[in-house]
Amino acid sequence: MKFDLIDLRLFIAVAEQNNLTKGAELVFLAPSSASHRIKQLEAHLETQLLVREPRGVTLTKAGDIVLRHAKKALATLEQMQSELYPFTDSMQTHVKLWANTNAIHTYLPDDLGQFLELHPHVKLILEEHGSDEIADAVAKGEIEIGIVAEQELNSEVMLFPYKHDRLVLIVPSRHKLAGAESIKFDQLVDFPFVILNEGSAIHTFTMNKAAMLNKHLNIRAQVKSFDAVCRMVSSNVGVAIVPHDSVCHQHELALSIIEIDETWSKRDLMICVNKHKELGSLVTELLRYLTKQKVRPGTL
Amino acid sequence: MKFDLIDLRLFIAVAEQNNLTKGAELVFLAPSSASHRIKQLEAHLETQLLVREPRGVTLTKAGDIVLRHAKKALATLEQMQSELYPFTDSMQTHVKLWANTNAIHTYLPDDLGQFLELHPHVKLILEEHGSDEIADAVAKGEIEIGIVAEQELNSEVMLFPYKHDRLVLIVPSRHKLAGAESIKFDQLVDFPFVILNEGSAIHTFTMNKAAMLNKHLNIRAQVKSFDAVCRMVSSNVGVAIVPHDSVCHQHELALSIIEIDETWSKRDLMICVNKHKELGSLVTELLRYLTKQKVRPGTL
DNA sequence: TACCTTATTCGTCTTTTACGAACGCTAATT
DNA sequence: AATTAGCGTTCGTAAAAGACGAATAAGGTA
Structure with a gap:
């Protein structure tokens, strides 16, 4: 076993990018060095791991095996460092x-x-x-x-x-905004809102944004969970601003999702x-x- | 993670020997190199792994953790090589x-x-x-x-x-040879023997050794397993030559184990x-x- | 006290490794 | 059909890492 951990990390990076150059960059190596290292690795294992194609690389079956075990081995060592922390x-x-x-x-x-x-x-x-x-x-x-x-x-x-998330507006499917690509916050401050409980971060945040426009949000309902928010909205109670990830899998509900065109929504x-x-x-x-x-x- | 696989192998060797010098030798390093590597490893992990004592080293708790995970990681990579073999x-x-x-x-x-x-x-x-x-x-x-x-x-x-094994003679506890330290093969060719089935390696081997002395073994019983051999011997049917490991845990039987003083018994x-x-x-x-x-x- | 074992330090030398530049190859573009 | 862009590889060089042996230190043992 003459390869080292850098080889393994490099290989994982390359494998996941399907691209030697990009993989090399992820582990802070020049492409030439990466190429050399991977060639050595293949030599030591007496196995071809990558097929070089004009637009990158793909894994051979052997490469899959190496990828799997390399990940596992590195995970073990990460775990080690983690457990070691209290003794540091x-x-x-x-x-x-x-x-x-x-x-x-x-x-x-x-x-x-x-x-x-x-x-x-x-x-x-x-x-x-x-x-x-x-x-x-x-x-x-x-x-x-x-x-x-x-x-x-x-x-x-x-x-x-x-x-990785963004705030979006959800409206009932038959709402007049439904189907819009995106919208500015000031265009919707007058709609009735469904929001989370007072005190929740997003509640405070939304209220502040409205206050900055010298508006007062028309709160129709306050509920305790995003789930409930979605249901209320789909029942035509009002519109709501929620994190995209908390709504995306509520497909059974009649909701329309609209981007909010504000910097703070990203x-x-x-x-x-x-x-x-x-x-x-x-x-x-x-x-x-x-x-x-x-x-x-x-x-x- | 700046250490490498050599560090891990070295550490395992040192940990298992409780001795840096001997551990170094196992991975073909000079003691000075080993000392240096382990110091680096400790530095990178920000943790003391070994306590240096006048007669070698012992592991700290952190060392135990490292030992465990290092073994696991290396095992993963061994497994990888093994699975890789068909693609070689x-x-x-x-x-x-x-x-x-x-x-x-x-x-x-x-x-x-x-x-x-x-x-x-x-x-x-x-x-x-x-x-x-x-x-x-x-x-x-x-x-x-x-x-x-x-x-x-x-x-x-x-x-x-x-x-790691050796052939030994087993005799009933009350046999006249019982308690002897060791014995030459030619001193026992005339005793009645219990042996394994014809065709078994040890059977052929023993018969050949007797033939070389121009003797013909007195076969009292042929059985099919070492277990059976032991039982027959403990029931006074005869003596037998068996691998030490196949008899050592038959403590309930009344057997005496005697070394055979021949080169081929080792x-x-x-x-x-x-x-x-x-x-x-x-x-x-x-x-x-x-x-x-x-x-x-x-x-x- | 002298001696032994074991780990460490230091200076030197060898090997490893990284890098950039030039090259070759293929697919997409003009 | 020629060109360009993207990728991987090769090669020579320079720098860093690593291995070694000799000398040293520290703690037990005869």
Whole structure:
């Protein structure tokens, strides 16, 4: 066994991209190096793993086997690091995390709350900043980790997907807005609204947006779950603003989904960390934790 | 994750030996290199894995975790190679295997038979030679793999345990030989014998040894299993020669076990392969297979 | 006290590995 | 039909990693 973990990570990346160059980039290698490494790997295993095609690569059967086991092996080692965390020397006790408004008002409270519960000794220093500012601070090493919205940022940071979601308007199928592609928020403040319980993040958020337009939302119903929101809307009680992911699989309901054409409706959040600096174990742990969190419809 | 597979193998070896120097040797590293590697590993994991004591090392709790996961990860990769075997390029079709008399007449037929069944395209070229001769041929690369008896051989070969067993004499507890430390074969050819079915390897072997002394064994009973042999002997039917491992756990029977003081009674068999040459996948597979075989009492 | 075992440090040398530039190949484009 | 764009590979060079042996340190043992 003469290959190493970089080979495995590279191979996984290449396999998932079906593209050697892109895969190489994901593990910070030049294409030439990647090509060389994979050739060595194939030589050591005495097996062809990829078929090189003019537009990328595809896996052979042997490649599938390697992909599967490589993933498993790396997962084992990730798990190891995770379990190792409590024993880590020089245990870091605080992390500076900056996040944009969206993140701080939506997903973060829940996620961080859970994380802090799991790690009682940890202190988070959480601040709200603009995405560009956050990325710069991460690049300069002023903070360890940030959560931002934009994709195009300071190229000195490494990005991981955090949440991928957007707020949409749902209306009954026969509503006069039904079928519209997208809509501005100010076009709908006068419609009757179905919203979540007072105090929920999205409730507050929506009310604030309306207030900024000097409007007062016409609240027809307040309910306790996204499920209930959808049902109310489909029963013609009113319209509602909800995360797209919490509605997409309610196909049995007579709903029409409309994009909201506002910057705040986009909620693709990315985690960014310094590209070059070695991450402390606590940051690694936090990053691991946050990237594991999936969108949980109905929680927001 | 900046460590590599060598680190993991090294760590496992060191952990199992509780000794850095010996562990290093197992993975063909100088102690200095091993020390350096493990220090790096500890640095990368930000965790102390070993406590260095004057007589070797012991594992910390973190070390235990690493040991467990490292083993699992490596096992995954071994499994991968194993599954990969059928896809291997330049699939080797024959292997030269030399073995000493013992091995050829005892364990090998069974094990090789099974192996060949699993690999229908493989041809084995099996020859019988003396252990030293075999080791030299392996060292020179004339044959890929050998099975030998002695431990002290040409140091250019790498050894793996194959079978660890020895033939012993069993007699009834009240037999006049009972309690003896050891005995020569010629001292017992006149006792009545219980032996395995005609045709079994050990039967043929024993008969041949007697014939070499110009004696004819006094066969009192032939039975079909080692279990039966033990029962017959404990019932005073006669004495018997059996593999030690097939008798050791028959404590309820009134048996006395006596060493046989002959070279052929030692059946510690080792597999040897070339220390420096990269092993072909077929040889790897065979080696993997043979080292997995455990002594199966009652099979011989 | 002298000695042994075992791990570590240091300086040197070899091997490994990454990179960029040039190249070859194929499919899509003009 | 010629051109362009996307990909993977090859090659030479430069830098980094890694292995080794000798010397060292630290703690038990005879």
